[in-house]
Amino acid sequence: MSASSSYERRQGHRGLLVLALDCRDGCAALPPINEARSATTRWQTAPMSHAGVSRADVESQFVRLLSGETSRDEVDRWAAAQLTGDVSITDVAVRTAIERLHGVDLRHGPNLPYLHSDEQVTDWLTDFRTSATPTPRA
16 A cells, blocks of 8 residues: 555444545555455445335435435435445335435536536425325336
């Protein structure tokens, strides 16, 4: 590892092991994973309860985002967690809304505007609210 690159192990969101990487000059020379410690050094996914995602949960993410109570990054991570692993979200409107929220933090480029404007996110919320009855996914 070069002198300008470093990493640290720490407990992350939902108890996941996080390797915080600082790569000022690139990360070509990362240390290899010690296979004897692979259970503690490999990426792991947190157990999620996908069956518990309700329309109220999804709407809350939209409202918190648009009010500024939470960041686009936090909403994106929440949505990604809902789509990870064995997902069985049968409500099409919930699934579509979560898929839209996953990526809400994308930008056109570094220090450029977000790919999806607040107005577009508001339109997504309106679409979600107008899909009043849950539609099972085929």
